[in-house]
Each structure stands twice: as structure tokens, then as C-alpha cells.
Amino acid sequence: MDxxxxxxxxxxxxxxxxxxxxxxxxxxxxxxxxxxxxxFAAKNKEAVASQRxxxxxxxxxxxxxxxxxxxxxxADNWALKAAAESYASKGNHIITTKIEHHAIxxxxxxxxxxxxxxxxxxxxxxxxxKLEELKAAIRPTTILISVMFANNEIGTLQPIKEIGEIARxxxxxxxxxxxxxFGQVPISADECxxxxxxxxxxxxxxxKGIGFLYIRTGVKIRxxxxxxxxxxxxxxxxxxxxxxxxxxxxxxxxxxxxxxRSKKETELRDYLxxxxxxxxxxxxxxxxxxxxxxxxxxxxxxxxxxxSLLIMLDMKGIxxxxxxxxxxxxxxxxxVLLAIGLxxxxxxxxxxxTLGAExxxxxxxxxxxxxxxxxxxxxxxxxxxxxFLKQQKDN
Numbered sequence: 001m002d003x004x005x006x007x008x009x010x011x012x013x014x015x016x017x018x019x020x021x022x023x024x025x026x027x028x029x030x031x032x033x034x035x036x037x038x039x040f041a042a043k044n045k046e047a048v049a050s051q052r053x054x055x056x057x058x059x060x061x062x063x064x065x066x067x068x069x070x071x072x073x074x075a076d077n078w079a080l081k082a083a084a085e086s087y088a089s090k091g092n093h094i095i096t097t098k099i100e101h102h103a104i105x106x107x108x109x110x111x112x113x114x115x116x117x118x119x120x121x122x123x124x125x126x127x128x129x130k131l132e133e134l135k136a137a138i139r140p141t142t143i144l145i146s147v148m149f150a151n152n153e154i155g156t157l158q159p160i161k162e163i164g165e166i167a168r169x170x171x172x173x174x175x176x177x178x179x180x181x182f183g184q185v186p187i188s189a190d191e192c193x194x195x196x197x198x199x200x201x202x203x204x205x206x207x208k209g210i211g212f213l214y215i216r217t218g219v220k221i222r223x224x225x226x227x228x229x230x231x232x233x234x235x236x237x238x239x240x241x242x243x244x245x246x247x248x249x250x251x252x253x254x255x256x257x258x259x260x261r262s263k264k265e266t267e268l269r270d271y272l273x274x275x276x277x278x279x280x281x282x283x284x285x286x287x288x289x290x291x292x293x294x295x296x297x298x299x300x301x302x303x304x305x306x307x308s309l310l311i312m313l314d315m316k317g318i319x320x321x322x323x324x325x326x327x328x329x330x331x332x333x334x335x336v337l338l339a340i341g342l343x344x345x346x347x348x349x350x351x352x353x354t355l356g357a358e359x360x361x362x363x364x365x366x367x368x369x370x371x372x373x374x375x376x377x378x379x380x381x382x383x384x385x386x387x388f389l390k391q392q393k394d395n
Contacts, residue, residue, distance in 0.1 A: 051248025072200035091141030154287030155296025164193030183254030206250030210243030
């Protein structure tokens with residue numbers, strides 16, 4: 001392939017060179033088990049503690065409230081399953097939304113089969129939770145509210161602070177899946193009244209297979225993996241030291257570059273959105289026009305099938321997505337796009353483009369130029385589009 005333009009950074013990101021460099025010694029030189037008592041291993045225990053501090057400082061929390069996991073999906077599972085079990089004596093009702101990542105939705109379905117009741121909140125046309133509907137959904141038996149910080153498909157940012165305030169007023173635990181948001185936008189756990197927060201390393205130029213769950217002191221949830229006494233007896237298993245070093249290094253890097261990177265990505269994102277909407281007719285931007293992740297643009301093209309669009313973009317050297325990487329291969333339209341009110345046929349023609357720090361204006365121009373050509377060709381083969389044009393002409 002002569003050219004590669006990677007615009008699927010919501011699926012995963014390239015591990016930054018300085019992150020790889022920081023990790024390497026922990027594979028071959030500093031390979032001791034942090035739980036061992038001798039000095040050689042103690043260095044790794046200190047290194048893990050240092051990365052825990054780094055992540056805690058970014059969120060404005062205590063280091064002892066950060067628990068390392070194998071990724072965002074594990075952290076989401078832990079938060080919901082353990083909270084449900086630990087607080088079952090207080091109630092059996094959980095509130096979430098229809099646009100959550102499947103790590104939340106499938107876990108909620110699992111809990112429903114075990115006697116818990118789950119309310120799945122609607123969102124508005126921009127994908128934003130309606131606060132009045134959230135308040136109305138609260139019952140005396142509600143024990144947990146879980147709302148994602150930013151949507152992985154359409155990029156919409158939720159009113160997390162207001163949701164946290166509602167949860168706190170009612171004495172309900174509040175969890176947020178911040179896998180897409182951590183490292184992209186500022187997050188203060190205290191200001192937003194967050195009790196638990198999930199994040200993942202590979203979304204912020206860190207390694208795959210590592211993440212964390214923030215659990216506020218006082219939240220009583222059980223161990224998720226049983227065995228040894230790692231992670232203060234809450235998550236057994238030998239620590240993934242290289243992964244933890246990579247996650248901490250990537251988090252520090254993301255925090256240090258966030259302001260400058262966000263400004264650049266927002267400008268490029270808005271330039272991309274402007275060109276696509278102006279130059280490709282019968283196209284819709286999905287998600288909130290302003291309150292969205294700096295690097296996310298999601299479009300629906302009428303009379304176009306998303307899978308064909310992705311294949312033809314790939315032939316041009318452009319990596320993109322029709323939604324979550326976790327649902328690729330599914331023939332069903334995105335549950336997120338259906339939740340914001342798109343009809344099935346329009347939802348099938350969706351495209352998610354997510355920028356990275358290395359994305360250039362030239363990359364955007366090339367992508368839009370290719371998109372215009374591809375959409376035109378695909379519509380030219382669509383009988384529905386031909387009928388639509390005839391109707392437009394007749395009217």
C-alpha cells in the first residue's frame with residue numbers, strides 16, 4: 001500500500017515511541033514480580049506505585065483508589081457486577097443508557113438474568129442523556145447509575161457533572177465508562193461526583209491489554225478476580241508491569257499534550273465536518289455539533305451501504321470505521337445510531353472518522369476527495385438513489 005491514512009483512533013491508537021521505550025526494560029531487565037520480597041522485585045513494586053500516582057494525579061484522586069485491570073471492558077464488568085452484588089441488600093435497580101458500549105450493555109443484560117432490573121435511558125437526537133428522564137427513572141431501589149463520559153461512536157460528551165450531582169443527591173453510586181474520554185478531555189472525579197471510572201491504555205497511545213478502574217474510597221465492592229492479594233486484595237493476578245508502565249507513561253503524555261492536541265484536532269475535525277457536509281449532498285453529522293470529542297466525526301450518507309464504503313476507502317489506503325470496533329462484522333446497524341433516531345437504512349450508511357495527533361490537513365483533504373468520489377460511485381449503483389432523484393425532479 002503506497003499510502004496509509006489512519007482515521008480509526010477510537011478503535012485503537014499507535015503506541016507512542018516513548019511509551020514503548022519506557023516499557024522495554026520491564027520485559028528483559030526489570031522483570032521481577034512486584035509481589036516478591038527481595039530488592040530486585042521491590043524496584044518494580046515502586047515503579048507500579050509511581051504509575052498509580054501519575055494516573056491518580058490526572059483524575060485528582062488518591063493513588064490507593066486506582067486499580068489496574070486488563071482493559072476497559074474488564075473495568076466496566078467489575079464496576080457493574082461487583083456493585084450490583086455488594087449493594088443488592090439496598091436494592092436491585094440499575095440505570096444506564098441505550099448508547100453505552102457493549103461492555104456495559106451486555107453486562108447489564110447479564111445482571112437482568114440474575115434478578116436485577118435495568119432502565120435503559122433514551123437520548124436526544126444528538127445522543128445526550130435527558131436529565132429530567134434520569135431523575136424520573138430513579139426509584140427507592142436504585143443502587144447504580146452508569147453513563148459513559150463520551151460516546152465511542154458519535155463522540156457526544158455527556159453532562160457528567162450534572163449526572164454525578166443527581167446521583168450524589170439520591171445516595172446512588174455513579175460509574176462512568178471514560179475509555180474514550182480519559183486522556184482526551186479534562187476529568188475531575190471529585191467535581192463530577194464520580195464513584196467509579198473505567199479507562200483503557202490503548203485509546204491514548206498506550207499498550208493494549210491494560211486499563212484501570214477508579215473506585216472512590218468508601219465504595220464497598222467485592223474483589224473481581226480471586227486468588228492472590230494484588231491490587232489491595234481486590235484484583236488478583238501478577239501485575240502486568242510493562243503494561244502498567246506503558247499506561248502511566250501514556251497517561252502522563254496525554255495529560256501534558258492535551259490542550260495543544262485538543263486544539264489541533266478540533267480545528268481539523270471541524271474542517272473535515274465542514275467539507276463533508278458542504279461537498280457531499282444528503283449527508284448528516286451524527287452526534288452533538290459542539291459537545292463532542294475533539295477527534296471524532298461521524299457521518300451518515302443516504303443511499304450508501306457502510307460496508308462498501310469502508311472497503312473502498314481501504315482500497316485508497318484510508319482506515320476508518322462504521323462504528324465500534326467491537327461490533328465489526330455485525331450486519332445489524334449501530335445501536336447508537338438507532339437510539340438517536342436514525343432509520344435503519346440511514347444508520348447502515350454511517351462512517352466514523354477519528355483523528356490522531358499525526359493526522360494532517362493533507363490527510364483530511366485526501367480523505368474527503370476520496371469520499372466524494374466513492375459516495376458518488378456507490379450512489380450511482382443504487383436504485384433507491386435513482387428513484388429519489390426522479391421524485392425530486394418531479395416535485
